[in-house]
Amino acid sequence: MTEPSGSAASSGPYGSGRAPSGPWWQDKRIWLLIAVTVLPRLALAAIGYDVRCVRDECMYLFTARRMMDGLGMTPSNGWLWAPGQVVLMALHGAVTGYPGTVKVTQCLLAGVSALLLVRLGTRLGGERAGFVAAWIYAVSPTLVFFAARLWSETTYATLLLLALETLFRAREGRPARAVLPGLALGACVLLRGVATYMLPIFALGLLWGRWMNRRAWVGMLVLLAATTATVAPYSAYASHKFGSFILSDRTMGQMMWLGNNDFSPVTFDYGNGLLSDSAYALHTGTGRPHCAEKSEPIVRDACETSAGLAWIRENPGLFLRRVPLRLAQMMNPNTFLTRAVRSVRPRDAPQTAVGALCALVAAFSFLHVLAPAVGAWARGRGVYVLVAGLTTAYHLAAVGALAGLSRYRLPLEILWLPYAGVLLSAPLASWRALGASRPRLAGAILTIVVLLPLLLWYLPAGFPRWKHW
Numbered sequence: 001m002t003e004p005s006g007s008a009a010s011s012g013p014y015g016s017g018r019a020p021s022g023p024w025w026q027d028k029r030i031w032l033l034i035a036v037t038v039l040p041r042l043a044l045a046a047i048g049y050d051v052r053c054v055r056d057e058c059m060y061l062f063t064a065r066r067m068m069d070g071l072g073m074t075p076s077n078g079w080l081w082a083p084g085q086v087v088l089m090a091l092h093g094a095v096t097g098y099p100g101t102v103k104v105t106q107c108l109l110a111g112v113s114a115l116l117l118v119r120l121g122t123r124l125g126g127e128r129a130g131f132v133a134a135w136i137y138a139v140s141p142t143l144v145f146f147a148a149r150l151w152s153e154t155t156y157a158t159l160l161l162l163a164l165e166t167l168f169r170a171r172e173g174r175p176a177r178a179v180l181p182g183l184a185l186g187a188c189v190l191l192r193g194v195a196t197y198m199l200p201i202f203a204l205g206l207l208w209g210r211w212m213n214r215r216a217w218v219g220m221l222v223l224l225a226a227t228t229a230t231v232a233p234y235s236a237y238a239s240h241k242f243g244s245f246i247l248s249d250r251t252m253g254q255m256m257w258l259g260n261n262d263f264s265p266v267t268f269d270y271g272n273g274l275l276s277d278s279a280y281a282l283h284t285g286t287g288r289p290h291c292a293e294k295s296e297p298i299v300r301d302a303c304e305t306s307a308g309l310a311w312i313r314e315n316p317g318l319f320l321r322r323v324p325l326r327l328a329q330m331m332n333p334n335t336f337l338t339r340a341v342r343s344v345r346p347r348d349a350p351q352t353a354v355g356a357l358c359a360l361v362a363a364f365s366f367l368h369v370l371a372p373a374v375g376a377w378a379r380g381r382g383v384y385v386l387v388a389g390l391t392t393a394y395h396l397a398a399v400g401a402l403a404g405l406s407r408y409r410l411p412l413e414i415l416w417l418p419y420a421g422v423l424l425s426a427p428l429a430s431w432r433a434l435g436a437s438r439p440r441l442a443g444a445i446l447t448i449v450v451l452l453p454l455l456l457w458y459l460p461a462g463f464p465r466w467k468h469w
Helices: 028-047 056-071 084-096 099-125 127-139 141-147 153-172 175-191 193-207 214-242 252-259 277-284 297-314 316-330 336-342 351-379 382-401 406-425 427-435 438-457
Strands: none
Touching: 028 099, 028 127, 028 141, 056 084, 056 099, 084 099, 084 153, 084 175, 099 127, 099 141, 099 153, 099 351, 099 382, 099 406, 127 141, 127 406, 141 153, 141 336, 141 351, 141 406, 153 175, 153 193, 153 214, 153 382, 153 406, 175 193, 175 214, 193 214, 193 382, 252 297, 297 316, 316 382, 316 406, 316 438, 336 351, 351 406, 351 427, 351 438, 382 406, 406 427, 427 438
């Protein structure tokens, strides 16, 4: 059955779902792109192989080592994480003796992300757009930095891109093709609990513009089944082990405690975060204490969730006033790379170079956020905008209600990079498209008006001599 005329799947080159032609492995430009993406990341991982872990990284390492000792999935500091990153680290540790070698795989996955960005960008705006998006990804300082650390953002972003690319393929072919986006989504859920509720968004993307297509509905059922089959084994294991239903993690209560408490929302970014344990303890000591021991993660999660909801009911005005603050924390253009380089002692690095790198980090943050926003309003349509938009809205809602951190933004930035490629590869065409549509122009202006203050809010925090506006 053919798709109806005028559907998202036939709405033109921007969001049409048309795959780039030709095998990628025969394109020398692709191999150059992958080399430039992967090799600097591997070099940074090698140089910093013995750099000490930071906060969540340390908890991942602790949990992975316990898993290597045969203890299975265990809580860390009261958190019961989604298992994905920990399992990956434990597997690498079983092979190499050191869980941190997962960084090598993350660097290789960055090459996969670059390839996926070429394909997705080509679908949305042509080959040039795809390569522009991928090259931005390849050289972005923060994205290079994260691949060489133990946080899960690099792997999570690769899985999101893979889910979108295979979603397009599922719309183009047999229902069985929906297995691949289902597997990718299931892996996202196992990697980060926040991905749990993205399944309906991708199911909608599979059906969009194909409501009367029986194969589309069969594909949706395949998508649901593949995602469920990916998550169910761990869910059954964890639920049995901890005596309570667990899909992938139990972190909501801890996030409630951090973001909906009498103290102001906690973050760990440079210049506006709590970078020392003593400062953290002093700050959190002004709020309600934890309601259960660290050794009881399920009990703690349940009671902290209830306490957080009660706090919101008692302080609705303060809760709402904190939403822009949390979003600004998420949009902080000074990333964890800024935190890392600012911690270098002056005698170990020229401060002029440190300052220049921090400025470059902030500049790329603005590029990652603003260029896709304009590109999507100018020339975006179809399934990609639908799925990426709803995925972004869902993540922003979760951050606005709980807690913000700059690293939460990174997978969403990568998700939208194809539209940065669309804009920068043909800026005049984008400008003409905006000028030809008052609703699109108004949407672009409104988006920039909302995003700019959030980006600027903590910009001075990354520069000690500036400090504030």
